[in-house]
Amino acid sequence: MKLKNVISHSFWICWKDLVEFSRSKMRVIMLVLMPLFMMSMVGFIFPSNNTISNQPVAIANMDTGYEVHNPVNNTSTHIYMSQTLISQIEYVNNQTGMMKLSSAKDFEEIKARIQNSELSAGIIIPENFSTNLMQGKQGYVQIVTDQSNPQLSATMQILLDKTINAIGTQVAMYNLNKTYNISFNYTIAYVKPYNVEYRGIVEGNTNYFQFVAPGIIALTLMMSVMTGLPHAISYERDVGTLDGMLIAPISRLSIILGKVLAQTIRGLIQAAIIFALAVFLFGVTIQGNILLAIALILLTVYSFVGLGILITSFSDREETATMVMMTLMFPMMFLSGVFFPIQQMPDYMQVVAKFLPLTYATTALRKVMVLGADVSAIWFELTVLLAFGTVLLAIAVPVFKKAMTR
Amino acid sequence: MNEIEVRNLTKKFNGFTAVDHISFDVKKGAIFGLLGPNGAGKSTTMRMLCTLTKPTEGSAKVAGYDIVSEDAKVRDHIGLVAEKLIMYNELTAWENLKLYGKLYNLPDDKLEKRVDKLLKYVRMEKWKNARVGTFSTGMKQKINVIRAMIHEPEILFLDEPTLGLDPQSTVEIRELIRRINLELGTTMILTTHIMVEADMLCNRIGIIDKGRIVALDTSPNLKKLVSGGVQTMEFEIPNLSSEMLSEIKGMSSVVSVVQEKDTHLKVRTRGENTFDALLEVIRKHGGKIRTVRNLEPTLEDVFIHLTGREMREETASKNSAGRRHRRFMSGRVR
Numbered sequence: 001m002k003l004k005n006v007i008s009h010s011f012w013i014c015w016k017d018l019v020e021f022s023r024s025k026m027r028v029i030m031l032v033l034m035p036l037f038m039m040s041m042v043g044f045i046f047p048s049n050n051t052i053s054n055q056p057v058a059i060a061n062m063d064t065g066y067e068v069h070n071p072v073n074n075t076s077t078h079i080y081m082s083q084t085l086i087s088q089i090e091y092v093n094n095q096t097g098m099m100k101l102s103s104a105k106d107f108e109e110i111k112a113r114i115q116n117s118e119l120s121a122g123i124i125i126p127e128n129f130s131t132n133l134m135q136g137k138q139g140y141v142q143i144v145t146d147q148s149n150p151q152l153s154a155t156m157q158i159l160l161d162k163t164i165n166a167i168g169t170q171v172a173m174y175n176l177n178k179t180y181n182i183s184f185n186y187t188i189a190y191v192k193p194y195n196v197e198y199r200g201i202v203e204g205n206t207n208y209f210q211f212v213a214p215g216i217i218a219l220t221l222m223m224s225v226m227t228g229l230p231h232a233i234s235y236e237r238d239v240g241t242l243d244g245m246l247i248a249p250i251s252r253l254s255i256i257l258g259k260v261l262a263q264t265i266r267g268l269i270q271a272a273i274i275f276a277l278a279v280f281l282f283g284v285t286i287q288g289n290i291l292l293a294i295a296l297i298l299l300t301v302y303s304f305v306g307l308g309i310l311i312t313s314f315s316d317r318e319e320t321a322t323m324v325m326m327t328l329m330f331p332m333m334f335l336s337g338v339f340f341p342i343q344q345m346p347d348y349m350q351v352v353a354k355f356l357p358l359t360y361a362t363t364a365l366r367k368v369m370v371l372g373a374d375v376s377a378i379w380f381e382l383t384v385l386l387a388f389g390t391v392l393l394a395i396a397v398p399v400f401k402k403a404m405t406r
Numbered sequence: 407m408n409e410i411e412v413r414n415l416t417k418k419f420n421g422f423t424a425v426d427h428i429s430f431d432v433k434k435g436a437i438f439g440l441l442g443p444n445g446a447g448k449s450t451t452m453r454m455l456c457t458l459t460k461p462t463e464g465s466a467k468v469a470g471y472d473i474v475s476e477d478a479k480v481r482d483h484i485g486l487v488a489e490k491l492i493m494y495n496e497l498t499a500w501e502n503l504k505l506y507g508k509l510y511n512l513p514d515d516k517l518e519k520r521v522d523k524l525l526k527y528v529r530m531e532k533w534k535n536a537r538v539g540t541f542s543t544g545m546k547q548k549i550n551v552i553r554a555m556i557h558e559p560e561i562l563f564l565d566e567p568t569l570g571l572d573p574q575s576t577v578e579i580r581e582l583i584r585r586i587n588l589e590l591g592t593t594m595i596l597t598t599h600i601m602v603e604a605d606m607l608c609n610r611i612g613i614i615d616k617g618r619i620v621a622l623d624t625s626p627n628l629k630k631l632v633s634g635g636v637q638t639m640e641f642e643i644p645n646l647s648s649e650m651l652s653e654i655k656g657m658s659s660v661v662s663v664v665q666e667k668d669t670h671l672k673v674r675t676r677g678e679n680t681f682d683a684l685l686e687v688i689r690k691h692g693g694k695i696r697t698v699r700n701l702e703p704t705l706e707d708v709f710i711h712l713t714g715r716e717m718r719e720e721t722a723s724k725n726s727a728g729r730r731h732r733r734f735m736s737g738r739v740r
Contacts, residue, residue, distance in 0.1 A: 248506065249478060
């Protein structure tokens with residue numbers, strides 16, 4: 001009977017919250033716009049490779065070449081491996097249009113031009129580039145970048161990796177020629193000294209949205225319980241309506257439950273919107289089991305409810321609640337691998353990430369949605385989320401009850 | 407029978423004593439007034455009695471139940487009209503009332519009947535499905551009061567129920583409070599800083615200052631505290647003469663005479679039938695009386711008498727100018 005009352009009361013509180021919410025047009029519009037903005041925003045501010053175009057880049061070729069002595073006619077010729085590199089860069093660039101290439105004299109010139117904002121980056125091919133390569137040493141190339149643009153330097157690195165890889169082929173050809181005296185022209189096929197190939201583990205092309213969509217779903221759910229809940233309760237406390245519930249002969253539990261329910265429904269609506277946007281607008285392909293994804297989404301909510309209730313209990317006013325939420329939310333947002341893979345972060349930050357439940361929610365959701373994983377692959381994440389939620393709830397509920405009768 | 411019994415109730419916040427060992431009883435069906443300036447501890451006392459905050463010391467029984475150990479049972483029997491409105495602007499009057507009906511476990515059929523009856527009671531039937539946000543402050547407060555009555559509580563707590571209302575709504579709400587008390591026999595505790603309100607509505611008044619009850623009695627008895635049985639009358643006599651004045655001063659029933667301007671006399675008298683005797687003396691000297699006023703002491707005088715301070719000064723320091731003005735206005739409505 002008592003449980004029936006708790007459920008009935010929380011249902012009506014949830015009903016009240018949702019009716020109130022649906023009557024505010026602005027809030028309903030925001031409910032839809034927020035995920036849309038978030039999705040398109042992250043797509044543009046965290047650029048993938050193809051978003052870089054026409055960056056002015058200068059090449060300073062200081063290569064002096066490799067001298068080859070021909071004992072037959074006692075002459076010597078120079079081989080310029082740097083030419084191969086440059087033509088490879090040009091070739092790749094013609095296809096991608098990433099750079100606008102020009103040439104420069106040396107490092108000093110590149111530096112000056114970057115400082116004048118004429119260049120985004122420079123590539124310096126050192127004097128001994130050919131010599132090193134031909135003698136079987138590693139040929140290296142210096143990339144000078146505008147430090148305010150780290151994304152470009154990452155892209156340049158990928159690009160140069162590819163071209164140096166291609167040069168490996170040239171070296172192979174030259175060595176064959178030298179060893180067996182076979183002319184370049186007669187060579188039909190050759191084996192490269194090394195070869196790199198990328199292959200995804202699921203069908204279809206992956207893009208950044210594929211990576212970021214599960215993260216944003218987890219983030220949105222976290223926000224709706226962690227910020228929505230303290231906000232809803234401390235707002236009602238500030239305007240005085242909470243007293244109406246506290247004075248009624250209902251369990252304090254009904255109040256939290258009703259509020260959590262309302263926030264969860266709002267969170268789920270947003271998650272569904274993100275889901276739909278990801279699939280229909282941003283071409284994300286969903287691999288995993290939808291039911292498992294939904295279960296995971298609910299577990300995510302569960303794991304954050306306790307934290308939300310705790311913040312509510314400690315915040316005497318709405319303003320305090322907002323400040324506490326923001327302080328907790330930002331590290332979670334950026335350290336939990338929602339926008340960047342955790343593996344990209346320095347080691348100590350990766351340790352921090354391990355203590356944030358959002359990390360597990362994001363990882364698990366990504367595994368299920370993008371990689372099509374089943375329960376066996378995410379049992380660890382599931383356990384962590386369940387434990388985190390349970391422990392925090394066990395702490396939060398008594399604290400909340402006490403805080404309500406100060 | 408006492409519906410509310412308060413014994414040495416005390417509330418401290420971080421060393422500051424908001425309510426300091428107060429004790430009082432409220433009889434069933436009575437309206438008890440807690441009168442005092444802002445910050446005197448009225449609201450804190452109310453919140454303790456409503457189980458919204460726990461007392462630091464002392465105890466109280468509401469409807470026969472202890473407010474700390476039996477708080478859940480207390481909640482079954484009380485309704486609250488707080489200083490801030492307990493209702494949601496985005497919801498209609500019906501939805502607001504329905505929510506609270508549901509929280510008090512009213513079944514659907516009973517709930518609808520009850521809501522209709524209550525809306526009729528405050529003559530707001532036609533506003534049933536309109537959003538509360540579109541209502542005037544006075545209309546909102548009416549809904550707020552019937553919201554507190556949705557489960558027919560034996561005891562109703564009213565914390566500054568006319569705060570911020572326009573003069574007309576103030577009259578209406580006071581009328582509503584009196585009607586509920588008379589027709590339904592609801593016991594009430596009302597806090598106010600408006601003297602007239604306490605005087606009009608309350609059977610008994612506790613004057614509270616700095617967390618203590620400094621006086622507790624009926625309104626006439628409290629006024630006697632100030633006057634000590636002395637009555638003050640003000641006469642306006644255009645042809646006031648010095649002979650007339652000296653004879654009045656010489657009367658045995660007259661305590662003191664103060665002449666204000668050339669034509670005004672403030673006469674303080676003691677005893678029965680002093681007014682007749684005064685009239686005779688004035689007539690004998692051919693005096694014409696243009697106006698006469700009986701200056702009864704107000705609860706304001708009682709407060710000054712007891713604390714040595716005025717109440718409005720205290721009020722002024724805590725509120726914005728607009729709100730103060732409205733309070734002042736509502737305080738003057740008779």
